Amino acid sequence: MTYDISAILLDEEKIEKRISDLAACICKDFENKTPIMISVLKGSFIFLADLVRSLTIPVEIDFLAVSSYGNSTVSSGVVSIKKDLDVDVTGRDVIIVEDIVDSGLSLKYITEYILKHGAASVSTCVLLDKPEAHRDDIKIDYLGFEIGNDFVVGYGLDYAEKYRNLPYVAILKEEIYS
Numbered sequence: 001m002t003y004d005i006s007a008i009l010l011d012e013e014k015i016e017k018r019i020s021d022l023a024a025c026i027c028k029d030f031e032n033k034t035p036i037m038i039s040v041l042k043g044s045f046i047f048l049a050d051l052v053r054s055l056t057i058p059v060e061i062d063f064l065a066v067s068s069y070g071n072s073t074v075s076s077g078v079v080s081i082k083k084d085l086d087v088d089v090t091g092r093d094v095i096i097v098e099d100i101v102d103s104g105l106s107l108k109y110i111t112e113y114i115l116k117h118g119a120a121s122v123s124t125c126v127l128l129d130k131p132e133a134h135r136d137d138i139k140i141d142y143l144g145f146e147i148g149n150d151f152v153v154g155y156g157l158d159y160a161e162k163y164r165n166l167p168y169v170a171i172l173k174e175e176i177y178s
Ligand code: IMP
Pocket: 040, 043, 068, 069, 075, 098, 099, 100, 101, 102, 103, 104, 105, 106, 107, 150, 151, 152, 153, 157, 158, 159
């Protein structure tokens, strides 16, 4: 698996430290509240697991799955729901937990989807952002790291369903997907 990696971008220590900073901000902003953390499957499952264990406020957790990539490294631009919410978000504070923002189309779609379902507030917590790739105005309230336009894997992120279990975020060799 590591043969397919050209460089480690963020190691475990760096990720852990940044997540505890993000968790501290969330705890402060949501003091005396019980937000619903909505993890966007599958890429954010490891981020969610580490993030919620650093929180000292009560939270509820739900999952949503959307699709716009298939087995490609480029967004198709059309977002669709593959697994819907189980909890009722009406009147609730929601924090969307997403692995990475590239074009931003997924996050925008999900934010609007949750607002449409009557959430009182929607915040976004994103581990990685590729600002150069945005195709729209994207609101990220809690951001882990800004990165360049490389395709990255590990710490939950995949290429064709592989590499999610790498404990760090790494740049995938271009020859793997070109
Ligand atoms: P967007 O809609 O173009 O912002 O794409 C967001 C989704 O595409 C993310 O939630 C990821 O699942 C996937 N994605 C975008 N860039 C990468 C990457 O570099 N590695 C792995 N997945 C990515």
